[in-house]
Amino acid sequence: xxxxxxxxxxxxxxxxxxxxxxxxxxxxxxxxxxxxxxxxxxxxxxxxxxxxxxxxxxxxxxxxxxxxxxxxxxxxxxxxxxxxxxxxxxxxxxxxxxxxxxxxxxxxxxxxxxxxxxxxxxxxxxxxxxxxxxxxxxxxxxxxxxxxxxxxxxxxxxxxxxxxxxxxxxxxxxxxxxxxxxxxxxxxxxxxxxxxxxxxxxxxxxxxxxxxxxxxxxxxxxxxxxxxxxxxxxxxxxxxxxxxxxxxxxxxxxxxxxxxxxxxxxxxxxxxxxxxxxxxxxxxxxxxxxxxxxxxxxxxxx
Amino acid sequence: xxxxxxxxxxxxxxxxxxxxxxxxxxxxxxxxxxxxxxxxxxxxxxxxxxxxxxxxxxxxxxxxxxxxxxxxxxxxxxxxxxxxxxxxxxxxxxxxxxxxxxxxxxxxxxxxxxxxxxxxxxxxxxxxxxxxxxxxxxxxxxxxxxxxxxxxxxxxxxxxxxxxxxxxxxxxxxxxxxxxxxxxxxxxxxxxxxxxxxxxxxxxxxxxxxxxxxxxxxxxxxxxxxxxx
Numbered sequence: 001x002x003x004x005x006x007x008x009x010x011x012x013x014x015x016x017x018x019x020x021x022x023x024x025x026x027x028x029x030x031x032x033x034x035x036x037x038x039x040x041x042x043x044x045x046x047x048x049x050x051x052x053x054x055x056x057x058x059x060x061x062x063x064x065x066x067x068x069x070x071x072x073x074x075x076x077x078x079x080x081x082x083x084x085x086x087x088x089x090x091x092x093x094x095x096x097x098x099x100x101x102x103x104x105x106x107x108x109x110x111x112x113x114x115x116x117x118x119x120x121x122x123x124x125x126x127x128x129x130x131x132x133x134x135x136x137x138x139x140x141x142x143x144x145x146x147x148x149x150x151x152x153x154x155x156x157x158x159x160x161x162x163x164x165x166x167x168x169x170x171x172x173x174x175x176x177x178x179x180x181x182x183x184x185x186x187x188x189x190x191x192x193x194x195x196x197x198x199x200x201x202x203x204x205x206x207x208x209x210x211x212x213x214x215x216x217x218x219x220x221x222x223x224x225x226x227x228x229x230x231x232x233x234x235x236x237x238x239x240x241x242x243x244x245x246x247x248x249x250x251x252x253x254x255x256x257x258x259x260x261x262x263x264x265x266x267x268x269x270x271x272x273x274x275x276x277x278x279x280x281x282x283x284x285x286x287x288x289x290x291x292x293x294x295x296x297x298x299x300x301x302x
Numbered sequence: 303x304x305x306x307x308x309x310x311x312x313x314x315x316x317x318x319x320x321x322x323x324x325x326x327x328x329x330x331x332x333x334x335x336x337x338x339x340x341x342x343x344x345x346x347x348x349x350x351x352x353x354x355x356x357x358x359x360x361x362x363x364x365x366x367x368x369x370x371x372x373x374x375x376x377x378x379x380x381x382x383x384x385x386x387x388x389x390x391x392x393x394x395x396x397x398x399x400x401x402x403x404x405x406x407x408x409x410x411x412x413x414x415x416x417x418x419x420x421x422x423x424x425x426x427x428x429x430x431x432x433x434x435x436x437x438x439x440x441x442x443x444x445x446x447x448x449x450x451x452x453x454x455x456x457x458x459x460x461x462x463x464x465x466x467x468x469x470x471x472x473x474x475x476x477x478x479x480x481x482x483x484x485x486x487x488x489x490x491x492x493x494x495x496x497x498x499x500x501x502x503x504x505x506x507x508x509x510x511x512x513x514x515x516x517x518x519x520x521x522x523x524x525x526x527x528x529x530x531x
Contacts, residue, residue, distance in 0.1 A: 034528050237421060256401060256438065259382065275341030275360045276379060289360065291400055291419060294438070 001155040002167075002180040003029025004260070005039075006241045008148035008248045008300050011079050013043030014267055015043075021281065025270065026132045026141070032180075033153025038127025038167035039121075040176040040243055042302065043146035046120040046242035052095040053104065054125040058163050061113075064089040071111070079106055088139050092115075092138030093124055100173070115164055120141040120174030122245040127152075127166040147302040150243040152178035158186075159204045169207050171198075171214035174245045179206040180258040180273055181237035189233065209234055213242065227251055227297050241271060242302035249299045256294035263287040269300045303332025310339035313434045315345065322372075339365075341381065346374050349391070366393035369410060382419075385412040388429050394502075401438070404431045407448065413502040420457070423450050426467050432502035442469050443479065451498045453506050464516035470495050472511050481520045485513045 005025040009015055018041065026037060046052060057066035068087040071094070073082050081103065083096040096103055100119050107114055118125035124146075126139045132153045136142070159165045168176040173273035183189075186208035190200060198211050212233060216226035223242075227249065230240075239258040242249045250271055252260055263270045263278045265287045272278050275289070292298050325331070329351070335489040336357045337351060339345055343362040345356045349372035359366065360378035370389040379397035388407040395403075398416035405421065407429025414422075414431070420438035423431045426445035437453030444460070445467030455473035462479020469482075470491070478484075487509070495508040 259400065274362060275379070276362055279340030279360070285359070291398060294420065
């Protein structure tokens with residue numbers, strides 16, 4: 001199973017309420033995905049030369065007691081970089097103004113069990129094992145602000161229940177993907193991408209789809225072209241929801257085996273696996289509600 | 303006859319379904335209104351007495367499933383498997399319906415005023431389905447008995463491996479499935495379509511529909527066919 005949710009607010013005033021509107025959506029998908037949950041939220045981008053990375057310390061010895069401030073001191077000492085950190089227990093957002101590859105390489109070398117969840121100017125990413133309500137409370141999802149987000153509740157079928165195999169998956173910068181379904185050719189996709197220098201972090205099938213699409217975007221495809229190539233190359237069942245700094249995109253496989261429903265008003269576009277995750281949204285009784293067609297692309301601009 | 307209202311924002315779904323399975327059979331209540339369905343699964347499933355149930359809003363999976371004798375109306379949309387395995391009675395969806403609508407229905411009438419998703423009427427076993435809009439791919443797959451009236455268009459592989467169910471389509475068909483073929487409309491067909499449209503409350507010219515039925519070439523194993531059908 002698995003549940004997916006997405007929310008894009010059109011009215012700028014609603015950006016402050018993005019998290020509060022989304023949490024019941026995520027919790028509404030608990031029966032579809034009780035073992036892990038996560039979300040990626042997109043907000044106002046940092047300056048051109050700045051980057052932020054979302055980090056997860058749950059797999060380190062210190063867990064939620066990880067010394068995040070100490071990490072910034074180490075970065076200052078080793079790389080001479082002034083990084084700022086916003087910790088939330090086993091999660092932190094680290095911001096700095098040098099090339100992210102340098103910082104990430106240093107982290108992998110000195111803190112190999114620290115998991116890098118996302119990189120970019122706009123994206124913050126949270127994911128962990130636990131019910132959606134537990135994960136939402138752990139990271140204070142209700143207080144999140146931004147223009148759009150992509151969320152997921154997981155019922156694992158293709159790989160183990162661990163924080164790094166929870167969704168969303170990311171690749172490159174400011175790109176994320178959540179998946180309801182199961183791919184039948186993820187290993188073929190991996191064998192195609194790995195010789196091109198693209199490295200995988202898990203054995204999860206969704207990671208293959210995420211890295212494939214990000215690779216196409218990096219090769220110069222626009223989102224629509226990349227998604228079209230996804231239809232041609234990715235085999236299996238999927239409803240994919242993807243986020244970029246200014247877009248939310250949805251596709252379903254040709255057999256539409258995995259559900260999705262959209263509710264759109266003048267104020268927002270909300271997407272969920274089932275209507276029960278949309279029922280609480282303000283004005284939903286008068287929203288345009290529809291089921292996205294299989295093998296069609298739905299792209300909304302933030 | 304009395305009327306009863308269940309508000310699913312305040313009452314558990316089980317309270318509604320328990321009443322419909324027990325108290326409703328006493329015959330005193332003729333009409334039940336269900337408020338705030340909010341996409342809940344299994345609303346008004348397994349009914350077996352002649353009662354009217356009106357669901358005001360969007361229903362989740364399997365609404366009106368296994369229905370017998372009752373009339374279930376959904377004012378919004380219905381999730382996967384609406385009226386699945388219906389035996390008799392009527393399920394009427396005013397909005398759209400998701401995948402597998404009316405799957406394996408043995409009897410009764412399913413009306414969907416909007417579009418239906420994929421696999422509508424899959425393995426139909428004698429029920430009737432009228433869709434005001436279009437149906438998705440693989441609809442009426444292996445449908446054995448009963449009729450489907452499609453006022454809009456149909457997706458790919460309509461009526462694949464059909465048995466004795468008969469399909470009537472007004473719009474375009476993206477592709478027919480294996481062993482399905484167009485056949486001429488007889489007066490009987492026109493009467494059947496007119497009657498079903500009338501029961502569904504939809505206004506279309508019955509003469510504008512095309513009939514699709516089985517070629518029956520898959521009925522017997524043909525060792526020489528070399529899997530080419």
